Amino acid sequence: MLYKDAGVDIDSLNLVRKGIGKHVTKTFGRRTRSEYGLFGGIYSIDSDFLISSCDSVGTKILIACATGIHNTIGADLVNHCVNDILTTGALPLFFMDYIGFSKVDRKTLVNVVSGLAKACTRERMVLVGGETAQLTRFYPDGVYDLVGFVVGKVRKKDYLIPMKRIKVGDIILGLKSSGLHTNGYSLARRVLLRKYRLSSYIRELKCTLAQELLKVHRSYRKEIEPRLRHVKGLAHITGGGFYDNLRRILPPDCSAVIRKKTWQPLPIFRLIQNLGKVPEEEMYRVFNMGIGMCVIIDRNKLRNFKPIRPKIIGEIVKGNLGVKVD
Amino acid sequence: MLYKDAGVDIDSLNLVRKGIGKHVTKTFGRRTRSEYGLFGGIYSIDSDFLISSCDSVGTKILIACATGIHNTIGADLVNHCVNDILTTGALPLFFMDYIGFSKVDRKTLVNVVSGLAKACTRERMVLVGGETAQLTRFYPDGVYDLVGFVVGKVRKKDYLIPMKRIKVGDIILGLKSSGLHTNGYSLARRVLLRKYRLSSYIRELKCTLAQELLKVHRSYRKEIEPRLRHVKGLAHITGGGFYDNLRRILPPDCSAVIRKKTWQPLPIFRLIQNLGKVPEEEMYRVFNMGIGMCVIIDRNKLRNFKPIRPKIIGEIVKGNLGVKVD
Numbered sequence: 001m002l003y004k005d006a007g008v009d010i011d012s013l014n015l016v017r018k019g020i021g022k023h024v025t026k027t028f029g030r031r032t033r034s035e036y037g038l039f040g041g042i043y044s045i046d047s048d049f050l051i052s053s054c055d056s057v058g059t060k061i062l063i064a065c066a067t068g069i070h071n072t073i074g075a076d077l078v079n080h081c082v083n084d085i086l087t088t089g090a091l092p093l094f095f096m097d098y099i100g101f102s103k104v105d106r107k108t109l110v111n112v113v114s115g116l117a118k119a120c121t122r123e124r125m126v127l128v129g130g131e132t133a134q135l136t137r138f139y140p141d142g143v144y145d146l147v148g149f150v151v152g153k154v155r156k157k158d159y160l161i162p163m164k165r166i167k168v169g170d171i172i173l174g175l176k177s178s179g180l181h182t183n184g185y186s187l188a189r190r191v192l193l194r195k196y197r198l199s200s201y202i203r204e205l206k207c208t209l210a211q212e213l214l215k216v217h218r219s220y221r222k223e224i225e226p227r228l229r230h231v232k233g234l235a236h237i238t239g240g241g242f243y244d245n246l247r248r249i250l251p252p253d254c255s256a257v258i259r260k261k262t263w264q265p266l267p268i269f270r271l272i273q274n275l276g277k278v279p280e281e282e283m284y285r286v287f288n289m290g291i292g293m294c295v296i297i298d299r300n301k302l303r304n305f306k307p308i309r310p311k312i313i314g315e316i317v318k319g320n321l322g323v324k325v326d
Numbered sequence: 327m328l329y330k331d332a333g334v335d336i337d338s339l340n341l342v343r344k345g346i347g348k349h350v351t352k353t354f355g356r357r358t359r360s361e362y363g364l365f366g367g368i369y370s371i372d373s374d375f376l377i378s379s380c381d382s383v384g385t386k387i388l389i390a391c392a393t394g395i396h397n398t399i400g401a402d403l404v405n406h407c408v409n410d411i412l413t414t415g416a417l418p419l420f421f422m423d424y425i426g427f428s429k430v431d432r433k434t435l436v437n438v439v440s441g442l443a444k445a446c447t448r449e450r451m452v453l454v455g456g457e458t459a460q461l462t463r464f465y466p467d468g469v470y471d472l473v474g475f476v477v478g479k480v481r482k483k484d485y486l487i488p489m490k491r492i493k494v495g496d497i498i499l500g501l502k503s504s505g506l507h508t509n510g511y512s513l514a515r516r517v518l519l520r521k522y523r524l525s526s527y528i529r530e531l532k533c534t535l536a537q538e539l540l541k542v543h544r545s546y547r548k549e550i551e552p553r554l555r556h557v558k559g560l561a562h563i564t565g566g567g568f569y570d571n572l573r574r575i576l577p578p579d580c581s582a583v584i585r586k587k588t589w590q591p592l593p594i595f596r597l598i599q600n601l602g603k604v605p606e607e608e609m610y611r612v613f614n615m616g617i618g619m620c621v622i623i624d625r626n627k628l629r630n631f632k633p634i635r636p637k638i639i640g641e642i643v644k645g646n647l648g649v650k651v652d
Contacts, residue, residue, distance in 0.1 A: 058461060
């Protein structure tokens with residue numbers, strides 16, 4: 001099975017984004033430093049850039065709704081957003097959320113927001129506002145969509161421009177993910193729920209399927225923040241997997257080689273691959289495979305990262321082949 | 327019929343927001359100036375406040391989807407957000423959008439974003455990024471949800487604190503709305519679609535029902551911006567109508583009296599009221615009735631507002647009775 005068979009067509013989505021891009025870039029003025037297609041939006045104010053990003057947790061929300069566990073999905077959203085702006089060197093300032101629903105009980109909504117608020121505090125930012133919108137007969141009963149918007153800040157002189165810094169010979173570190181994070185759930189659900197229920201205990205996973213699928217998207221801020229000055233580039237491995245996310249930060253004359261053998265993918269990914277007969281390349285295009293953040297550094301800086309126990313999972317090589325998973 | 331009968335229960339929503347509030351305010355730190363329940367979030371940075379707001383267009387989206395007219399819904403969203411932050415004295419800097427959908431064709435999405443981009447340019451802000459999320463079998467086919475986040479800025483010294491400025495004797499100006507704006511669509515659709523089709527030409531409205539319901543939410547920035555220094559308070563008349571929105575800006579010892587006879591409600595509101603047998607008070611609680619923005623000023627400043635042809639629709643009186651529509 002391919003991601004496309006589960007209803008998500010990355011190529012077609014990329015076409016949509018291309019069509020959208022030409023309208024978006026027309027609004028860019030002298031205060032915008034964004035290039036369309038980066039992880040976050042960039043706005044210049046005094047000596048800082050304000051970096052913003054918008055995300056949802058995708059169909060992971062359906063796992064929360066099916067299990068009635070609503071107090072962790074907020075952290076998924078917050079951490080996803082924080083990781084996105086971290087890739088520019090920015091640290092979070094404030095967050096807003098949108099919850100859209102037709103019929104959801106009060107307790108559920110309060111649980112969602114209490115989770116959001118705790119995660120914001122952990123990430124040292126303010127949940128500054130949000131919108132709780134009831135759209136009659138629009139969403140299925142008991143189901144809601146959850147969207148987050150983060151604004152962070154980076155001093156102009158500290159703004160991370162991977163394309164200018166990354167050189168042939170640099171190494172790619174991989175930081176562990178906790179599981180699927182917020183990615184590839186349409187494919188995962190399609191494959192796994194044919195055989196298992198959410199309440200099934202799965203031996204390989206050492207937990208129930210629901211527990212595995214609700215594992216919280218990790219934030220890498222705490223580990224990366226004190227080491228930002230040694231970082232040349234960061235790729236948050238979300239939709240588009242290793243291919244699309246690493247490609248976004250490569251200089252034109254550099255390629256990235258990821259060596260799969262350097263780490264053991266988490267058991268959940270092998271399970272999905274085997275059950276769904278998902279081609280190997282598709283797995284690395286859709287999922288994080290156990291690596292949630294790639295950090296590109298000069299080989300000599302490795303000792304600064306030792307305390308956070310990264311895996312060296314690849315390197316930057318010459319040529320414009322893009323990303324190769326080997 | 328009441329709004330509640332159309333599936334939207336404002337009281338219950340207010341309870342949800344109260345439950346949420348205590349978690350949200352826990353994240354507030356020294357840089358937050360927000361009080362929970364205001365129009366926008368406030369974050370202090372250097373000599374400015376960053377003011378942010380999040381909104382959706384509610385079920386107006388269903389009119390866009392039913393008619394296939396997707397190039398104006400973006401302006402509804404942008405203008406709604408701009409008006410919200412304007413109430414603090416802030417002018418917009420940048421905007422992000424979220425479009426969630428399951429199956430929507432590419433052309434539709436590009437139309438939505440082209441409308442967003444044009445409205446952003448008109449409001450002198452940057453569409454700095456966004457998220458286009460495909461959630462398999464989550465949204466009905468052909469339907470999408472559209473959410474916007476705006477960030478604006480106001481100098482700390484110009485920050486508008488209506489509660490400190492509004493005095494007994496001040497007058498309330500009303501600026502015309504174009505129609506429903508983005509509000510009360512669940513009730514309006516329920517009432518109107520029992521009798522009419524969207525394509526029906528309605529004599530009182532001088533247009534088809536679809537044309538009426540798609541009229542674009544007005545932005546009041548252009549009219550208010552050059553007069554901000556004469557403004558004591560602004561209430562954007564959205565969900566909660568005159569009651570909830572004016573109450574938010576009243577000092578504890580002041581009440582607002584709105585005199586209904588000072589303007590003629592737009593024909594669409596009379597049509598909804600008559601067809602749906604909606605109680606008079608409910609109309610002013612749900613809809614804008616033809617006034618999209620209330621501007622509270624000192625009586626002596628009236629001449630500064632003459633060029634934008636406001637109606638004097640009420641005044642500030644003594645007492646803590648809140649908002650009275652008379």
